[in-house]
Ligand SMILES: O=C(O)C1=C[C@@H](OP(=O)(O)O)[C@@H](O)[C@H](O)C1
């Protein structure tokens with residue numbers, strides 16, 4: 001797959017979409033399934049490239065993992081049964097695999113090596129390497145271990161109390177995973193809440209975890225117990241079709257079984273504040289994770305300010321929110337989102353380039369952007385920067401463009417949403 005030209009399609013979008021499994025929860029289901037002794041069955045696993053990297057890492061350590069589409073069965077001998085990997089572990093484009101696995105590998109009694117693709121290789125790893133070194137971890141790598149490739153000499157770790165300097169669920173999770181393998185009680189203090197799937201799944205797998213206000217504590221007192229996981233749909237994937245229905249006149253889409261964890265539903269709050277017409281039905285819960293069907297109908301939108309504690313609740317949705325804002329009346333301002341600079345690409349610069357090329361008015365700032373609407377989009381040739389969220393945002397932009405949107409390379413979409421184009425075409429019939 002390479003370049004793709006999408007003709008303008010200014011007709012109402014209609015239908016139902018089965019949103020694929022949540023990426024964050026899929027990674028964690030394989031990690032906890034592999035650390036627990038016994039059989040863990042995972043349903044609705046996201047068979048995107050990133051989550052497959054996490055599977056390959058544990059297979060290289062001797063865990064039996066069978067993948068049959070979105071059904072995965074993990075058979076593990078538990079933490080004590082993991083073997084030294086004989087080959088370097090390849091994490092591809094996946095920041096979540098890299099950060100969480102460094103937390104695991106640091107506390108296992110063997111040597112390992114990790115590397116990634118050219119994009120992951122540019123992303124900072126010192127954010128996990130630093131706290132893990134405080135726990136006694138031994139890493140070596142580029143720029144003193146700040147960037148992949150990194151080698152890990154596994155050690156018996158000791159507990160720490162770590163106050164989060166960044167708003168990052170990956171850092172929190174790396175320290176908690178290391179805490180699961182360390183002596184004593186590890187405490188993470190998190191002033192701004194980030195996604196809490198690690199905490200929910202640790203509880204479901206029987207770990208000794210307590211959460212009291214801003215403090216999350218974990219010990220290695222109990223071994224994890226293999227537990228089946230049903231993965232809810234990924235709200236970060238649903239966001240693309242929430243946006244499509246919200247900005248194409250006359251549309252109505254229902255997105256099925258989408259995760260509704262409060263730490264992830266910022267996009268729904270923002271859409272409501274902008275004036276979108278949303279309803280949620282069939283709400284249920286699995287493994288501490290709420291999910292339900294979301295219906296969105298087109299309505300006139302207006303610009304808003306998005307900042308502070310809201311940002312971690314929609315961090316991956318900011319590119320698609322920028323597109324929505326370009327079709328809303330008035331100005332939308334995004335602040336406190338400096339983390340966007342160190343994602344798969346610099347997403348502030350990429351949004352400015354892609355939406356700017358298409359005709360939107362985007363003014364970037366150090367930690368966000370201002371978007372002036374409502375601007376007609378004219379179409380054009382855009383670069384995706386090998387970033388799945390940028391490529392999908394550009395594809396959705398074609399629904400409201402006057403001319404064709406040509407995306408230089410759509411292969412990155414396989415990272416998080418392999419059925420994206422199947423769904424894209426199904427809602428135009
Ligand atoms: O923990 C996770 O599964 C993730 C956390 C977020 O990253 P940060 O922890 O860097 O904010 C998010 O952007 C990423 O897509 C997935």
Ligand SMILES: C=C(OP(=O)(O)O)C(=O)O
Pocket residue numbers: 023050093094095096097316343344389416
């Ligand atoms: C930032 C993302 O993922 P990761 O950090 O796992 O590469 C994402 O999916 O938007």
